[in-house]
Amino acid sequence: MASLTIRKLDDAIRDELRLRAARNGRSVEDEVRVILREAAHHPPPTAATPPAAFQPEAADRRPRAAHGLPRVTLIIGGGIAAYKALDLIRRLKERQIHVRCVLTRAAQQFVTPLSASALSNERAYTDLFDPSSEFDAGHIRLGRDCDLIVVAPATADLIAKMAQGHADDLASAILLAANRPILLAPAMNPLMWNNAATRRNVAQLERDGVALIGPNAGEMAEANEAGVGRMAEPTEIAIAAEEFLRPPQPRPLAGKRVLITAGPTHEPIDPVRYIANRSSGKQGFAIAAAAQAAGADVILVSGPVDLDDPAGVAVKHVESARDMLRQVEASLPVDIAIFAAAVADWRVVNEGEQKLKKTSAGMPPLQLVENPDILATISKLGDGRPPLVIGFAAETEHLIDNARAKLARKGCDWIVANDVSPATGVMGGDRNTVHLLTRDAGEINVDSWPVMSKEQVATELVARIADSLMAKPGEKTS
Numbered sequence: 001m002a003s004l005t006i007r008k009l010d011d012a013i014r015d016e017l018r019l020r021a022a023r024n025g026r027s028v029e030d031e032v033r034v035i036l037r038e039a040a041h042h043p044p045p046t047a048a049t050p051p052a053a054f055q056p057e058a059a060d061r062r063p064r065a066a067h068g069l070p071r072v073t074l075i076i077g078g079g080i081a082a083y084k085a086l087d088l089i090r091r092l093k094e095r096q097i098h099v100r101c102v103l104t105r106a107a108q109q110f111v112t113p114l115s116a117s118a119l120s121n122e123r124a125y126t127d128l129f130d131p132s133s134e135f136d137a138g139h140i141r142l143g144r145d146c147d148l149i150v151v152a153p154a155t156a157d158l159i160a161k162m163a164q165g166h167a168d169d170l171a172s173a174i175l176l177a178a179n180r181p182i183l184l185a186p187a188m189n190p191l192m193w194n195n196a197a198t199r200r201n202v203a204q205l206e207r208d209g210v211a212l213i214g215p216n217a218g219e220m221a222e223a224n225e226a227g228v229g230r231m232a233e234p235t236e237i238a239i240a241a242e243e244f245l246r247p248p249q250p251r252p253l254a255g256k257r258v259l260i261t262a263g264p265t266h267e268p269i270d271p272v273r274y275i276a277n278r279s280s281g282k283q284g285f286a287i288a289a290a291a292q293a294a295g296a297d298v299i300l301v302s303g304p305v306d307l308d309d310p311a312g313v314a315v316k317h318v319e320s321a322r323d324m325l326r327q328v329e330a331s332l333p334v335d336i337a338i339f340a341a342a343v344a345d346w347r348v349v350n351e352g353e354q355k356l357k358k359t360s361a362g363m364p365p366l367q368l369v370e371n372p373d374i375l376a377t378i379s380k381l382g383d384g385r386p387p388l389v390i391g392f393a394a395e396t397e398h399l400i401d402n403a404r405a406k407l408a409r410k411g412c413d414w415i416v417a418n419d420v421s422p423a424t425g426v427m428g429g430d431r432n433t434v435h436l437l438t439r440d441a442g443e444i445n446v447d448s449w450p451v452m453s454k455e456q457v458a459t460e461l462v463a464r465i466a467d468s469l470m471a472k473p474g475e476k477t478s
C-alpha cells in the first residue's frame with residue numbers, strides 16, 4: 001500500500017489542499033481520501049473530458065478555450081424540486097458541460113452543498129461574502145465566467161427578486177450582475193404560478209430577455225394538488241441548456257424552399273374503413289427537421305402519422321393520395337422536393353357513402369383504380385419543376401435494379417433506395433440502410449451508406465443536397 005506525505009507535496013498543491021479541506025470542514029488527510037475516492041470512482045479522463053478538478057479554483061481561472069467545455073452556473077433555488085437539480089447536474093455533465101453550483105439558503109434545506117459539489121466535481125457556492133474566495137466582488141463573477149446561467153428550481157421568490165433587481169444574497173447578486181444568457185426552470189405550486197404577482201414578474205423577465213423552460217403540468221408535492229407548476233424534467237432542462245450552448249450551426253439551405261411528403265396515405269373504403277400501409281413517417285419527418293435546421297423554409301405534407309409536427313416546419317396534414325397531390329401542387333414553387341411518403345398505389349373507386357354491411361351475398365367487391373403518382377407528376381412538370389426532385393424506393397427485393405428503373409420511370413433526379421423487407425425493421429423502426437442513386441454525366445452513381453438512425457440519414461441527405469447546391473449554384477442539381 002503506497003503512502004503519501006502531505007508535507008512533501010508541492011507548495012501550491014499543499015496550499016490548495018488546505019484551502020479545500022477547510023472549506024469542506026475536513027482534515028487535510030480526509031480531503032485527500034475524498035479526492036482519491038472520487039478519482040477511483042470516476043472514469044479516466046479522455047481528450048474530450050478534461051481531468052476532474054483536483055484544484056477547482058485553478059481550473060476556474062482557466063480561460064474557456066483552455067478549459068474546453070461549455071460552462072453552466074447552476075443556481076439551485078429553495079423548493080422541493082431542488083432534489084431534481086442534483087440529477088440535472090448529472091444530465092449536464094453527461095453532455096460534456098462543466099457545472100458550478102450556487103445554492104440559496106432555502107435550497108440548503110433540501111439539498112446540501114456537499115452533494116452538489118460531489119456531483120459537479122467542483123466547489124459549490126453559498127455565500128455572498130466569503131473571505132476565502134478568489135473571486136472578486138463576492139463571486140458575482142460566477143454570472144460571467146460561464147456561458148449560461150441555469151436557475152433550477154426557479155422559485156416564485158427568486159423570480160420576484162430577479163424581476164425587481166434585488167441582490168441581497170449570492171444567487172440574486174449573480175443574476176443581477178450576469179452578462180450571460182439566463183434560463184429559468186420555474187417550480188412552484190400552481191396557485192403561486194397563476195398568481196397575478198408571479199404573472200407580472202414572469203412577463204417582466206421575458207421582456208428582459210430571460211428564457212424559461214416549463215413549468216409542466218402534473219401532480220404537486222402537496223397532497224391532492226395538481227396543475228401547472230412542476231419543474232421541467234432534468235433531461236428537458238439539459239437539452240434546453242445544450243441548445244443555448246451549441247455554437248451557431250451552419251445554415252447551408254438558408255433561403256431555399258423545401259417540400260417533403262411523408263407517412264402513409266389512407267384510401268377510404270367507406271366512412272369508417274380505409275386501405276393503408278405500415279409507413280410511420282419517421283424518415284420524412286426527420287428530413288423535414290434536418291432541412292429546417294439547415295435553414296430551409298420547409299413545407300411538410302404528411303399523411304396520417306403518430307408523430308409531433310417538427311418545430312419551425314409548416315405542416316399540411318392530409319389523408320389520401322389525391323389530397324396529398326393537391327397540397328403538393330399548392331406548395332409549388334420550391335427549390336427542392338423530396339417525396340418520402342409511402343403513397344397508396346390504388347384507391348377504391350366504389351367508395352361506400354355508408355358503412356358497408358355484411359350481406360348473405362358475401363363481401364362486396366372492391367374495385368381499385370390507380371392513384372396519381374405524385375413524384376412522377378412533379379418530376380415531369382415543364383414550368384415550375386423543382387430544380388432538384390428526390391424520390392424514395394422502398395423495395396423488398398432487387399433493391400438497386402428496381403431503384404435504377406424507378407429513377408428513369410419517374411423522371412426524378414435522385415432516388416433514396418431502402419430495403420423494407422420485414423426482417424430489416426425499417427418500416428416503423430428508427431434505423432435505416434439506404435443507397436443514394438444520383439445521375440452523374442449520364443451515368444447513375446450508387447452510393448451505399450452504412451446503417452444509421454433515420455435522423456442521421458436525414459442529416460446526411462441534407463448535407464448532400466447542400467453540397468450539390470454549392471457545386472452548381474443556381475443550376476439544376478442532377
Ligand code: C5P
Pocket residue numbers: 261321339340341342343344345371372373374375376390391392393394406
Ligand atoms: O412507385 P413507388 O411507390 O415504389 O415509388 C416510390 C416513390 O414514389 C416515393 O418517392 C413515393 O413518395 C413516390 N410516390 C408518389 N406517388 C405515388 C406513389 C409513389 O409520390 N402515387
